[in-house]
Amino acid sequence: MRIVVFGAGGRAGRRIVTEAGARGHEVTGVSHRPGDWTVGDVTDPESVASLVAGQDAVVMAASRYEPDFFPRAAKALVGGMAEAGVTRLVAVGIGTTLETPEGVPLYETPGFPEDARAFTLGHVEELGVLRESGLDWVVLAPPPVFLNEDPATGRHRVGGRRAPADETFGYADLAAAVVDEAERPAHHRELVAVTAV
Template structure:
């Protein structure tokens, strides 16, 4: 049994992560704005994560620019986990950062909408912060589709950095992958596609 803290526990993905981890018998702490935990503040993160084995972050602040929020959250998570002595961090990414060819992300396509590219680049900046850290981190990115609310299949495929095509994917299967990697890690310090 692991002690897991979930930042962004009140959102669609976060609720599924909490439910999945709890169903497996793990001790789960829900963290977010309602609980007074600020994922963009290293002191707040350090206080919240102390005593946990792993951290899952699916946090997002609507109304805050992606280029500001995601790198700030990554810096605070790196600093806070380091202070608290917690090394495993699993972060929800976005499928548009995955590569369709070596060095070419989905968001680099000529016809990719500019407003969505800006959001995706915030996730890219987050990844750059994590790559500079010493943490045992993983960014897990679902396919670039609207995630479904259904129960899911109970399984998923993975690839490192490369897009795994899929016409649909659910929050339930995304949560399954996030909890698997938080509790029984198979990947470290990479961008992992799941579909």
């Protein structure tokens, strides 16, 4: 496959590029900073369109601590991918958008940290943009913990929206789940949890 990865310079993005390459895919890593990657702007529809043209799948792993980054990026991806005729988008989400056993999003629970709220709400707005689009998208949300740097375990599960109670999880297993969804789409137009088995 031909896969483009936005956010290739980040912790998740680097591992997604490595994982996809190890499986024999042709990978274009994109970063907004000059360096080892193709330079591009995931918040600019024209930049997105030029970078995704001819690709089989698009991965969104970019992240910035700007309140409106995620909805701006989602709008640019929707517009740019439509212009290029590419439909499959696999995005890395955030665990605080997952739900309690009672079905309440974590960011709406009592005592949720205010300093994490704006960042989480950016992801929520991103989901709203994607839901209104015609893309075949999935957002994979890892557990709401600090992800570890351990090697991949090869054991992860994708599905549902419930946040795991107490779990460790790593970037390498997240990368494997993302590439799995790019290769063999199993979830469509939904937010789903990716957790350890």
